[in-house]
Amino acid sequence: MxxxxxxxxxxxxxxxxxxxxxxxxxxxxxxxxxxxxxxxxxxxxxxxxxxxxxxxxxxxxxxxxxxxxxxxxxxxxxxxxxxxxxxxxxxxxxxxxxxxxxxxxxxxxxxxxxxxxxxxxxxxxxxxxxxxxxxxxxxxxxxxxxxxxxxxTKAAKAAFEWAKAQVAGVSLAKEWGNRPANHATPTHLAKVAQELGKKAGIKCQVLGPKDIEKLGMGSFAAVARGSVEPLRFIVLQYTGAAKTEAPTVLVGKGITFDTGGISLKPGPGMDEMKFDMCGAASVLGTFEALSHLKPAINVVGLIPTCENMPDGTALKPGDVITSMSGQTIEVLNTDAEGRLILCDALTYAARFKPRAVIDIATLTGACVISLGHIRSGLFSPSDELANALFAAGEAALDPCWRLPLDEEYAEGLKSNFADVANVAGRDGGSITAAKFLQRFAKDYPWAHLDIAGSAWKSGAAKGATGRPVGLLLQYLLADQNKTTRRAKA
Missing domain, CATH: 3.40.220.10 (Leucine Aminopeptidase, subunit E, domain 1)
Known part of the structure; x- marks a missing residue:
């Protein structure tokens, strides 16, 4: 419209x-x-x-x-x-x-x-x-x-352009979040990203299984191996500021369908696991909005995308895999796969020497129990980054809430057979998932948004919400002001 x-x-x-x-x-x-x-x-x-x-x-x-x-x-x-x-x-x-x-x-x-x-x-x-x-x-x-x-009217022109860009970004995120898994495969998402890469200021690179193997992304590759659909690793780069200006990196979970793998999910409601790529959709939507606004910032989007399926080659409970960081992971539950693809993307993010990295993922049902469907879960060891994201969510009417990251929560992730287990107990499940990711994000300011409760609606209103495109856009444009001030200093 x-x-x-x-x-x-x-x-x-x-x-x-x-x-x-x-x-x-x-x-x-x-x-x-x-x-x-x-x-x-x-x-x-x-x-x-x-x-x-x-x-x-x-x-x-x-x-x-x-x-x-x-x-x-x-x-x-x-x-x-x-x-x-x-x-x-x-x-x-x-x-x-x-x-x-x-x-x-x-x-x-x-x-x-x-x-x-x-x-x-x-x-x-x-x-x-x-x-x-x-x-x-x-x-x-x-x-x-x-x-x-x-x-x-004159005073509102800038806000109006922002509003139009946000609508475009949210619409793209909703549309791809809503598409069924056979119409939104990793290959399909890569094509959407490549179309974005044709727009001014945006570049796109799509890596396949052989590239992932060369990079040593053993954790990501392990999740994908149970599916006939080939994985894709999408790298988007928006350049609106000087190349010397450190970018913000957005990492979106792109599980285009999640059966749970060998740790198979129950049948009722499994159709909604097409929404498990809404983190990826929010990154694509944010880049769509950036292409309209052309702000003076640098942003990188990383999307590891694959299916989680239970065939004869699939990852098994008890398997030990090696991540890109070199850390080994004991897989106790194959349905905790999102963190396994994100951890390699978080390691890859370090090569951009980012000013901040934010991952966005429909990660845990535990977050839905904690916060329901109103606020996304926010985790970060950085008060500055957490406060900025919280403020962005309030301003965008796309709210989040910060949860703790005390080191004691990592105790349950200890393993006798690897550097870390991919799950702890049921208690504090959204926090222990965030603690797992934190191990791979120590080289830069990092935040994790768990959008399992906010990315889509069930029931009669079933469908993707396009969140948290509004929050991310608000954060990035607020960050533009900081970038401008640094450039003038």
Whole structure:
């Protein structure tokens, strides 16, 4: 869909031609003599509209208004979170009418509010069609985000470009997260990355099984050997700053389907293991957003991607494998495979001499038990990096929560037969998984995002969320300001 930014006060909005007009209303709004303002005043007097979050009133062809449908919706306190709720509710209210042109009038717009509004429209109107011929794609082609004055519109231009880029990135991450495993193999993901590599400022390299063998990535290779689908190791590089500027490295787990291997998962719900590559999808989505914004930073994306399958050559419980770092690993559970592919990617990351490395993975069910489906798990030994990621998540409405990394949690990873075991006991499972990864990330500031609870939804709303593209983009663009300051120093 095409997003536009315009100046429309309520008087101009009444004459604006659109299929559906959404007006965010707050208690701070001052009445005017415009038709729409009077409509709001009357709706309040009648009790049909109040300041409850996302409370809405739909009006069909009101007199003096060009729009076929007008939706008045309360944005409550006007925060970005409330704007997102309000716009989501309003878009859902008009979706059945299949509008081609939608206009959203915001009384005010901080960067966060504008981005929240744009993302809410995109999320509420998203329709998956890739492998569903019977599904009809969204009819929504044009979305206007309107502000009441030219001054506010001018001030919002940078935030608007950011909003459009984020929508593009989240959309790509959702789309590939949703595709079934036979339509989203490691080879497919590599092709997506290669397409990104054709865009200005981005380079892509795809390594195959022979390359991985030469690099000594024995841990990654061991996970892949049970599948007929060949592994791929994707290296994306975005260069927007001087080559001397150290990059941030994003490492995305790309298990395109996870059976659990020999430690086979139970059947119910196993179809959702197509979502086990959502960490990889979030890296691809972030690079899509970077290609639109072209910020003055350097970013590397590393995606180890393969399937975890249980054939006769598959990794077995009790096997000992050798990682790229030279550390040996006793595999006690083949369903703890994500950390086995990530550890080699984390070792590879050191060659870029990064300023920070962030891995993103649907890593543990234990994290879902700890934090549910609201916040992603955040782990880092660096207070500075952890605080920056936490702040980015809050600003992007893509929240995370920091969990501990006390050294005592690593006790359960000790092995009689290797340098480390790939799992400890059930207690603190998300933490012990992070402790395993930490062993391979000691040469640079490192953080781990466990998105097992936030990357997708189950049930009637089953589908990928595109998280944490918003968090990563917010972090990287905040980092751009630091890079600019360093360049001027």
């Amino acid at each position: 095409n997003f536009e930014l315009k100046t429309l006060d309520l008087h101009a909005a009444a004459t604006h031609k659109t299929d559906a007009l959404i007006i965010l209303v707050s208690a701070k709004d001052k009445p005017s003599k415009s038709v729409l303002s009077q409509l709001i005043v009357n709706a309040r007097k009648s009790g049909d509209l109040d300041d409850s979050p996302a409370r809405l009133l739909t009006v069909w062809q009101p007199q003096g208004v060009n729009a076929s449908r007008v939706v008045l919706v309360s944005s409550a306190d006007g925060s970005a979170a409330q704007v997102r709720k309000a716009v989501t509710a309003a878009v859902n209210a008009v979706k059945a009418a299949k509008p081609a042109h939608l206009t959203v009038c915001l009384t005010d717009a901080t960067d966060q509010r504008l981005q929240a509004a744009a993302q809410a429209v995109a999320d509420a109107s998203y329709v998956y069609t890739a492998t569903k011929p019977s599904a009809k794609a969204s009819t929504l082609k044009r979305v206007v985000l309107a502000l009441p004055t030219a001054e506010k």
